[in-house]
Amino acid sequence: MAEIDRKLLLDCALCPNMCRCECPVDQALGKEAVSPTGKARFAHMMLEGQLPWSEEFVEAVYSCVGCKGCETLCPFEGLELAEELRLVRLEAARQGVTLNSVQPYLSNLKKYGSPYGSRAPLSEEARGSKGAEVLVFAGCTTVANNPASLEAILALLDRAGVSYQMVEEYCCGYPADLWGDPELARQLAKENVRLFADSGARKLITNCPECWLTFKRRYPEWEQELPLEVVDGTAFLLELVREGRLKPAKVEGLEKVAYHDPCVWARYEERTEVPRELLASIPGLKLEEAAAAGKATRCCGGGQMFQLASPAGSEAIARRRLAEFPAGMPIVTDCPFCREGLKVEGAEVLELVELLQRACCGGSGR
Amino acid sequence: MSGSVEAIIQESSMSPEESAALARDLAKIVGEEGVSTKMVDRLATCRDFWPLMGVWFVEGKVPALPDVIVWPKSTAEVAAVLSLANERGIPVTPFGKGSGVLGGAIPLRGGIVLDTKLMKRVKELDRENLMITVEPGLNGALYEEYLNRHGFTGGHFPQSVRCSSVGGWLACRAAGQLSNRYGKIEDIVVALEAVLPDGTVIRGPKKPRTSTGPRIDLLFLGSEGTLGVITEATLSIWPYPEQKAKLSYAFDSLEQGLTVIRKIMQAGGRPAVVRLYDLDETAGHFPETREAEGRCMLVLLIEGDSTLVSAEVKLAQELALEEKGLDCGEAPVDHWDERRYNVSLSSKMIRQGAVLDTIEVTANWDNAFTVYKNMREALLNVEGTALASGHYSHVYPEGACLYMTICGFAPGDKTEYYKRFWSAAMEACLASGASIGHHHGLGLHRGLWMEEEQGENLKILRRIKQALDPKGIMNPGKLSLEVAEKWQK
Ligand SMILES: Cc1cc2nc3c(=O)[nH]c(=O)nc-3n(C[C@H](O)[C@H](O)[C@H](O)COP(=O)(O)OP(=O)(O)OC[C@H]3O[C@@H](n4cnc5c(N)ncnc54)[C@H](O)[C@@H]3O)c2cc1C
Ligand code: SF4
Ligand code: SF4
Secondary structure, eight states: OOOOOHHHHHHHHHSOOTTGGGOHHHHHHOOGGGSHHHHHHHHHHHHTTSSOOOHHHHHHHHOOOOOOTGGGTOOSTTOOHHHHHHHHHHHHHHTTOOOGGGHHHHHHHHHHSSTTSOOOOOOHHHHBSTTOSEEEEOOHHHHHHOHHHHHHHHHHHHHHTOOEEOOOOOOOSHHHHHTTOHHHHHHHHHHHHHHHHHHTOSEEEESOHHHHHIIIIIHHHTTOOOSSEEEEHHHHHHHHHHTTSSOOOOOTTOOEEEEEOOHIIIIISOOOHHHHHHHHTSTTOEEEEOSSOGGGOOOOSOGGGHHHHOHHHHHHHHHHHHTTSOSSSOEEESOHHHHHHHOOTTOOEEEHHHHHHHHHHSTTOO | OOTTOEEOSOOOOOOHHHHHHHHHHHHHHHOGGGEEOOHHHHHHTSOOOOHHHHHHHHTTEESOOOSEEEOOOSHHHHHHHHHHHHHHTOOEEEESSSOOSSSTTOOTTOSEEEEOTTOOOEEEEETTTTEEEEOTTOBHHHHHHHHHHTTEEOOOOOTTGGGOBHHHHHHHTOOOTTHHHHOOHHHHEEEEEEEOTTSOEEEOOOSSOOOSSOOTGGGGTTOTTSSOEEEEEEEEOEEOOSEEEEEEEEESSHHHHHHHHHHHHHTTOOOSEEEEEOHHHHHHHOTTOGGGTTSEEEEEEEEESHHHHHHHHHHHHHHHHHTTOEEOOSHHHHHHHHHTTOOHHHHHHHHTTOEEEEEEEEEEGGGHHHHHHHHHHHHHTSTTEEEEEEEEEEEETTEEEEEEEEEEOOSSOHHHHHHHHHHHHHHHHHHTTOBSOSSSOOTTTGGGGHHHHHTTHHHHHHHHHHHHOTTOOBSTTOTTSSOOTTOOO
């Protein structure tokens, strides 16, 4: 398991906040304590035993949305502040401190395998075809907040003639890992790997970037070997469009949309063209870019499940981000957290799959 | 509660009961979420980026803790907070982004830290008159980003642009790296709004200069929070530069380089960036430039309207060749541009036990070189100093700012060593006839030389302070307006 890089963390604690203009938490909350350097300073002081491991100080190291905004400006080679802070949270948990606000979600995870509580069993339709090559992994946030987007991807697969299956999945492990319970994360991962192996599927597609990242980045760390290839759902759909198996048509009454780049796709993967090509495939639809777009995107407020850890903070970040979009058109994104995060002030936000469903299947039907 | 963190220059503070009562009253003004007495917030706002604070941080020490932090959202809220504090004689220290480098934002006597970060709106972009009006807590980089999106530039790029606030710039008389074309912040400012300790709001005219008596608002330039709080600023802006030209030359001596930049400025040229490095800094920054080996590098960036740019390029080329400057092309300018915000070395050095600082002073052309020579010698004579180097980076028809960098390993106590090299630098600077500060302000530490710098003027400044802030609540102990009991030379 990775260890805290104490030298780099101290370098950051000594840095005059040279990236704070790109830290959404800092900018939205306006508190020195949650500036990048502030977080590093409190982490260092607790690790040094200068401060106790208490909720008050630990909260500062939870005040990160993992957007990598800081890294775009950071001069320190190899410093991933969000990653260091994650490791500090693991240490905090070892010291007996987990943020109060996330406790109920952790309990749910232990009890139900989802941070949001019990999940309804899959419908026959969603289960799809047993043994199919493609396994759709919905992700807890999609199921809890926007089942319509799951509906949409299934409808699109049907439309393209791709046979799929779903399993009674567990949380990918992401929140447990974020909030200092790597053991729980590993257990969940293990359950999933078992289910995937039993399914016989060869390809897992997911429209949740956080699940995707967890499979890619954390499963190997947790020594959980995935028995199938993990594919980004949007990229998969784009392939179907390119192959002509999905044929987007004009969406009546919709001429312009804005697009919000999720941090995972734009910053971690530098994947910014896929959604744009997909949007461009919809006839008569014009994309209007946000003031900060592509790799220069800014967090929606939902990164690292900040909506659950700090609902007010998350909303403040979302308001700030919303101001960067052109007015009078829906915002499209491809992340369930971003969709949820940006839905403040009555903004119309939809996931790319939902839009594609309208373009390919008409209305919201199959 | 603060574990083993020690506040070592705190002069006074409130009891927990007193600060809780104060917080309750402040919450009536700014709302519950706009005030905090939490240790996490007190620790976070107890200091700025005075390099000695890094050394203390590693040693587990902090300077002085505030009792309450307040985040007002409007001028009216600032006025109400100050009136309340004034009525009760409670100290108030304004806090922008805490990037000040001389301890200006340290709440020596506890009380209230007034953090401006939630006052960050752009209030008006005046395209016709090329002015913008903003709140003081706006982050520098986001200010410039806003202007760029609308086709303008603010022309103000301190190295700390990403981590400083507009209010902090004004309060410290900051200088951006492109100051030679756009001016220091005091040249860029059109008018200010500020709140006095008794809650009175003053406003300057947003007009192209006035001849209507002394400008009260401009008294706040360089006041570093000691007179009140700047709550709004109207600043000049420029069309985004049409063209940029990059030039660089290496000279056998620093004096030759100085002659060139003096002549450029005196001929009316205004290259945005002018940086002339001494031998050590040239070797450190431009090791790949062969022509610069054993020489002093001059980097120039000229920008603006294309006709003017061509004329300035011609002028600079002619003058540089007259002094036998070796043309080093564009690469050194690009190198400067790429590294201009990289301050990682200072973290690394402090972590490894070094003590360091930068000291910027300002001199007329006739002694610009002497000041460098004397300060460098004085610094190198302090036991422990490993490096004392310099460059000139803000220039005027009448003289230049000299920016010295010092790094050393203390033979004993780090704080004592720090004080020793500063004293050596200040004495050498004053003895050479230069002014002790160009753009970082005075804060706590350089404030200790106010008397030597200002002489009789200091008495007048103290009278002004007394008139505006009779109870002495605003940022006490700074600029030598009162004595800082626990911080002496
Ligand atoms: C890496 C680095 C590079 C730097 N480069 C430069 C540079 O190139 N040029 C330059 O000029 N400076 C530079 N500085 C110094 C510093 O960034 C400036 O002094 C800056 O103007 C401070 O702004 P701030 O918002 O961080 O102010 P703070 O540090 O928060 O405050 C500075 C002082 O101003 C007072 N103050 C802040 N806001 C207000 C307000 N609204 N009303 C009244 N008083 C207020 C505070 O009480 C304090 O005394 C640099 C600093 C660092 C760390
Ligand atoms: S992340 Fe990098 S740039 Fe940001 S404060 Fe830390 S060290 Fe400085
Ligand atoms: S990852 Fe994002 S939220 Fe976290 S410190 Fe960096 S910029 Fe701030």
